[in-house]
Amino acid sequence: MSGIQKFFKKILPVNWAESMEKESSEWNFRCSECGFERSVWESGGIRWKATGETKTKANCASCEKNTWHKIYRKN
Ligand SMILES: [Zn+2]
DSSP states (O other): OOHHHHHHHHHSOHHHHHHHHHHHHHEEEEETTTOOEEETTTTTOOOOSOOSOEEEEEEOTTTOSEEEEEEEEOO
16 A cells, blocks of 8 residues: 555545445546556546546556556446
C-alpha cells in the first residue's frame, strides 16, 4: 500500500476503508501509448465515490513513459 492508502485506512472507519479499497480496485488506469492496464488501487491510488471517466498524466509501469492514462470503471 502507498502512504496515502495507509493514511486513509488508519483514519477511516473499517467499513469505509473496505469500501474505498473495493471501489479503487474497480477503477483501471490504461496507458494511451501501450495499452497497459492496472487498477487504481494497485497503482497506489484512491478513487472513491467518483463517477465518470477521466484522464491523467502518469508514468506507465510498462512503457515507462509519462503518458496520458484513461481512468475508467471496469464493467
Ligand atoms: Zn505505457
